[in-house]
Amino acid sequence: MRNYISIFWIFFKMSAVTFGGGYAMLPILEREIVEKRGWLSQEKIVDYYAISQGLPGIIAVNVAIFIGKEKKGVLGGVFAALGIVAPCLIIITLIATFLKNIEDQPIVRNAFAGISIGVSALILDAVIKLWKKAVVNRLGLMIFGIIFLAMIFTTISPVVFIAFASLVGLLSAKFTKGDSK
Structure with a gap:
């Protein structure tokens, strides 16, 4: 049980x-x-x-489930998901309870503006790390370019883009034996 509580606590803190x-x-x-x-x-x-x-659902919860399951099976996935969700429920409940009274305060608006800037930096960091791991050859760059342009100029569902990229990756691996440079 200690391992499950540890998984819960790690994801709760994050x-x-x-x-x-x-x-x-x-x-x-x-x-x-x-x-x-x-x-x-x-x-x-x-x-x-x-x-x-x-997959449907929240990315952070899905990732937590995968990691928890990898570490301690299905129950590990459940505890990881609960750890990710619990702080959100607590924070949302507190905000919903008290925000109506303070949302117009300049200090609160400034705090949220600062949080937005910090979040933008974290997301940019994630994008750069994902880019370095995912776009490793010309084919990856082409897939990225096609999907990026399609996202800008169409309203196609992201699920279609993921399916497309998966299919191209599978076909590339099948026909080039992993060497798609």
């Missing part, structure tokens, strides 16, 4: 100090899971992020 969602959590997750504990490789974390983007 979630409690992360604003901005799953992508903003990536640097903290890498530091805690990859560097500090050595539970998984950075590549595995990036793979879990990629898979989680195509």
